[in-house]
Ligand SMILES: *[C@@H]1O[C@H](CO)[C@@H](O)[C@H](O)[C@H]1NC(C)=O
């Protein structure tokens with residue numbers, strides 16, 4: 581083919597691809613998603629969770645500080661609380677219909693039940709990491725992260741979330757004592773008034789929630805993240821400061837990895853997610869291009885670090901089984 585005609589064909593092919601339905605465009609990057617699917621086999625998944633074939637290590641007695649990014653699975657509290665506290669074996673977040681942690685804290689006061697293994701993540705559950713506690717509790721931080729676009733949809737669907745839980749290390753007044761102190765809420769109007777998902781997701785306050793929390797700022801604080809903060813958050817997540825990083829999309833495997841790393845055997849209720857938002861799945865099925873349209877660079881960087889770390893740690897556990 582003559583060079584000029586070849587160029588025209590290339591351009592036409594590019595246009596066709598740009599206009600093609602998302603499925604075809606996804607197929608173009610198929611090798612990557614195939615590699616994604618192949619990172620673990622079904623047999624390996626089963627082995628990671630099989631406590632009979634490969635007993636879980638004994639409880640490590642290492643304290644944990646849960647970094648609860650909003651919309652990443654309140655049910656992870658079943659894992660955190662049963663690991664850190666002595667509770668009736670069947671106690672579960674699903675015993676309640678809302679305010680799960682508040683009810684748990686009332687029924688099983690941590691000072692009596694948790695033997696100092698559950699480091700403070702109050703007064704509300706979404707407490708950002710302060711520099712002081714980061715330095716003092718290396719290795720104790722545990723978290724579950726979720727694909728940012730899905731997390732955004734879930735936050736929007738859940739009353740246009742504006743979560744600005746504080747940490748006592750934040751210098752701004754009023755002091756961080758009350759749960760969700762309305763006086764602390766900072767410019768939530770833009771998020772609350774968003775007419776649709778896109779408008780919500782275009783607010784600086786909606787984006788970078790997980791990254792903000794990792795560097796001591798409130799999830800939905802209205803100021804955009806600086807690039808250096810985004811890098812610092814990713815560095816923290818990838819470091820030994822975190823004892824465990826799980827993925828909401830790999831819930832069961834995450835619960836099993838938590839116990840492979842920190843010890844103890846998972847309880848059945850750790851595998852059941854409360855408040856799973858089926859609407860998110862439905863929305864993405866109806867609008868397959870939406871997931872791609874919702875961009876959250878800081879949290880996407882974080883999620884990529886989380887995914888690499890998670891897979892590496894799962895593979896390391898499996899490699900030990902093989903020996
Ligand atoms: C980011 O840079 C600003 C301005 O130079 C600085 O004040 C801030 O402490 C830095 N934050 C982090 C997490 O490195």
Ligand SMILES: *[C@@H]1O[C@H](CO)[C@@H](O)[C@H](O)[C@H]1NC(C)=O
Nearest residue numbers: 830831832833848850851852
């Ligand atoms: C997760 O584990 C629970 C309990 O074993 C099981 O019922 C559920 O089907 C599992 N989910 C997935 C996606 O494998």
